[in-house]
Amino acid sequence: MPELTRTLAEFATGSITTTPAARLVTSLSALDWIAVGRAGVEEPVSRILREMVLEEGGTARAHLFGGGAAPLRGAALVNGTVSHALDYDDTHFAHIGHPSVAVFPAVLAMAESRDAAIVELLEAALVGMELSVRVGLWLGRGHYQAGFHQTATAGAFGAAAAAGRLAGLTPQRMAQALGLTATRAAGLKAQFGTMGKPYNAGLAAAAGIEAVELVRRGFDANPLAMEGEYGFGATHHGADEMSALEGLGESWLFDQVSHKFHACCHGLHAALEAARSLDIAAPEVAQLSVRTHPRWLSVCNQQAPSTGLGAKFSYGTVLAMRALGHDTARLDSYSDALCADPRLIELRDRVEVIGDDSLSETQAHLSLLRRDGQRQEVSHDLMAPLTLAEREERVRAKAAKLIGGSLADEIWALLRTGGGAADLALRLSAS
Amino acid sequence: MPELTRTLAEFATGSITTTPAARLVTSLSALDWIAVGRAGVEEPVSRILREMVLEEGGTARAHLFGGGAAPLRGAALVNGTVSHALDYDDTHFAHIGHPSVAVFPAVLAMAESRDAAIVELLEAALVGMELSVRVGLWLGRGHYQAGFHQTATAGAFGAAAAAGRLAGLTPQRMAQALGLTATRAAGLKAQFGTMGKPYNAGLAAAAGIEAVELVRRGFDANPLAMEGEYGFGATHHGADEMSALEGLGESWLFDQVSHKFHACCHGLHAALEAARSLDIAAPEVAQLSVRTHPRWLSVCNQQAPSTGLGAKFSYGTVLAMRALGHDTARLDSYSDALCADPRLIELRDRVEVIGDDSLSETQAHLSLLRRDGQRQEVSHDLMAPLTLAEREERVRAKAAKLIGGSLADEIWALLRTGGGAADLALRLSAS
Incomplete structure (x- = not known):
């Protein structure tokens, strides 16, 4: 296994040392993601995705924004799309995109179905979002400028990493999952301004879940499909910027994510x-x-x-x-x-x-x-960092405006004091 | 709407004049597809995909190779993968890939769920496969050489066209479906030699079905996402070879498809x-x-x-x-x-x-x-054409070897004398 996928797979499956900032910002992004998702359930694209997935039916394993539950792949597709429908979710300028809407739908569905604790969910989400930021840097601006939507492409790898971590994949199996994601990850900026933009986020979340669900059943993909001559990077105008891996596992880039505090462009x-x-x-x-x-x-x-x-x-x-x-x-x-x-x-x-x-x-x-x-x-x-206290105050205030203060407080308490992922997943549904 | 997508969408939704060769070869490819799919149900990749989709459950709307039934998206994913598991399905050298394994899983699932007649199914399949061949030519060899698997990419557009025709999309809605497919179509040659290769065919079938299922519920995508500066062709190393559209709707390229008569490389x-x-x-x-x-x-x-x-x-x-x-x-x-x-x-x-x-x-x-x-x-x-009579004899003989003479004859009779798509779909399951 060459350097890129091996390094990412080991990071995604290994033990990590977090910082207070990374932990707090992950929790804030989770609160923000739920608040923005709940606020977006009435958007037409949200209605269409929910309708398709709820009509399919199946074993209810993960809750959906707006009520109901679905199998994992469907839940990830719906929740990714719904949470990006308002375009009010977080943005990472190094990743060039929206890490939360790709990763949280995948990792929460997986966590709920496995009865994981919120603390495990948040750790896996942080790992997945950090990985998607690093993949975004590895792909570079040329990938974005060519027309790819990194929320969808880099995001899919993050979703696979986060869901696969919770599913307990070994480093070898994680490399397979990342390789399989390479053949599935897709999403064009040509969809900006249409329902296709939020759908791209749903695609990323669903791709990550699907890769993990297949690999944990024994699926063998090419674990080199991200890198090398005909890999995802080369085919998708990637820069192969290996400095993207510097400090991986030691320092965190995710916590530089920006939360949007105004419901406009x-x-x-x-x-x-x-x-x-x-x-x-x-x-x-x-x-x-x-x-x-x-x-x-x-x-x-x-x-x-x-x-x-x-x-x-x-x-x-x-x-x-x-x-x-x-x-x-x-x-x-x-x-x-x-x-x-x-x-x-x-x-x-x-x-x-x-x-x-x-x-x-x-x-x-x-x-x-x-x-x-x-x-x-x-x-x-906007690149000027807020203090952690100010970020917390502002994200919580935004959430309170979107979903009401008591629900926002309730979710925040769950995120900060623990409990089961299923408790959190219940909050996606309309009360 | 510019030329490419408009032309494809009008072709995919309009009335067509078929030739005896196109009709016969479509029926032969249907027989070949079912025979090869049934023969592939015990492959490990087939087992893994079936297990994932059957565990999801849901409203059974389309039969699966190997038994059972599933919602449309899941059925398309499974049946596309299973039918390419042995790599014994048909090949089109202009499309540079395998048209049947992307298109039939999508169109049969749609036909079964809508109680369509086999004659409508075959017409839609022919249109979808012809469209995928033309998209393959439009993308050109550079797309393939860069590392994309046209079975998956060109195939996804064919799957959307075929399923959308059966679903009765207007030309405008069909253009939306093709545009939505542009953000979803994916698949790398880096998966050749792994389970990822047949999975790529399943991906194409599932992408086409998903685009149609969303668009018919009102999803608005960018109907220009195949073409132009940041469209699928440009982002995916396409040649934008517009001569690929010459004679579309008047002459058929699909019937030059090659059936494999030896179960080897x-x-x-x-x-x-x-x-x-x-x-x-x-x-x-x-x-x-x-x-x-x-x-x-x-x-x-x-x-x-x-x-x-x-x-x-x-x-x-x-x-x-x-x-x-x-x-x-x-x-x-x-x-x-x-x-x-x-x-x-x-x-x-x-x-x-x-x-x-x-x-x-x-x-x-x-x-x-x-x-x-x-x-x-x-x-x-291999490019030397067989007579139609010789093709029929050899495809039927191959099918008989793979699934037994009486079942092959039964399927052939259904394909040539009509009946409902559900009768055909039942034949996917183990007897």
Whole structure:
């Protein structure tokens, strides 16, 4: 077995030393994943996937977002898709994608069916998400730029690793599972903007589960199918960037994952974060200038949106929302009625947006001119780390907004104090 | 909708004019597919896939090779894998792969669940297989050479087309199904020689079914995801060879499919076919020289195999088998005992194999020196068309050897005289 798969398989099956940050952030991502998934159950793509899988029936082994239960492969497919339906889940900029929506659906289904403890579930999830981040780095930006959706591709390997760890695969069998995943992992960025995007996350979760379910029954795949001349990396425009493995098992990259704190386009987040440190209130605003990376101008700079969806792609609207006291973290804050509010329109039109290629895609700069003539300047970079305490407070607050404070607290308590994975899985269903 | 997907979707949903050859060859491929699938149910990969899907349970909508029934996605996955487990199914050299094992599992499952007639099933299968051949040509040899297994990739589009035709998709919905398949289609040649190869066929069948099942419930994918800058072709080293669409709907390429008539490596088939026109009998052979494309020397020129599996990769062994009256079409002809037979060994050692790059990969030349000093020279090219009558006779004879004459005749009668798809599906199960 050559270096890549062997190293990944040993990491995925071996004992690990976690850090408090890695443990806390994994728990936060689990809470965030459940909250975002529950909030997405009414999306049309969620309804369609649930309907297909529930009509299939079968032995109920894992709960589904929105109620009901299904066999493992179906549950992973549904829960991956549902939890990415709102595109409000976590993002890892090194992985270039969304680790939680690929890994948690696979590992929770496996944990529930095996009666595992939440602590084992979280450890396996951390290992799987870390592995998917490393695979994302190994594939590199060329893979993404060619058109592959790393949430789906790198994510599938993470899902296999996490589910296989819980299933107790040996390193040799884990290498088989990763090799089998190499022939199944798929997902194109061409689906962005369609139901195919969340489906790609479901695909990754289902692929990982399927590989593990087959390998643990004795399936022999090619354990070299990730690497080498005709392997997954080579066929899929991968960079074969072996430095991606540096420090694996000793240091953690997963805990740099970003949680989204605004229910709108990612391109607006840096500006909204910058606005948090402005004492901004509507009556005092003479003008607000936003500098942002020029790429975002074609993505999320709608001048006068008339729908809630349009509002999610409009600098002027979201910054006016904030000044007027609307909560940009809540899904229901974005509405057609909001867009028609004269106070919002008047304020929105005082926001000026300027492309500035000295900024990165994760940076924004705000310049506020108050009616009293004072000017305030603030900047934010989404890459700037939050303290652990601040992350916890903000993820829990977001979850509370999405699913209610008492349920969010209940899930958080389970994640932090243990119990069985089945207790957690029950929380996917509507109460 | 641009040209490729629109053209394919209209073909897949429109009325067609078949030819007697296309109809007959489709029926022959159906018979061949069932016979080869039934013969493969005891392979380890077949057992593993069946076990996983039967353990899932669910609403039984489609029969499985080897008994039992499952929901559509599971049935397609199992039946695709099982029918490719022996690698004894049909091959299309333009598609560069095995059209039947991707398309029939999907279309038969859909037909059975919808109570379709066999005549509709065969029409949809023909359309799906023709489409997969055209997609194979559109992707081109570069896709295959990069490492993709067209049975899995081109096959998935054919499976979606065939199943979607039976499900009554409109051209617009069919384009969505093809676009959704583009994000799911996968399969690497890196799995050749492992259980992953037949699994790739199952993947294709399952992907096609899943796309149709989602699209008919309202799933909106990107209907342009096959083509264009970031589409399936571009991401997967496709040639975008639009001449692949020439004559689509007017002329048929599917009926050039090759059926395998020997249960051994494809590289041995031209030599075995050439030997059919030699009056070869063991005692008269002084020496037999085989000229073949040099590529095969590293694939199937084992000098002294000691196992039944090794015999399937040995020119000397299979030609000696023929001279000794063993039937190379039968699976059970290849055994360890055979390899130890002194008569076979003595004869095998009189076979000389010579690489000759003036021959194509589908050609072989035999030169037989008899003990009486006479020499006979014969050649065969697998691309040389058989008459329809000869194809029918040989496919039916092969099926009879694999599953018994009466069952083969029963299936053939169903295929040629109609009836319901469910009658055919019942024949997948062990009697």
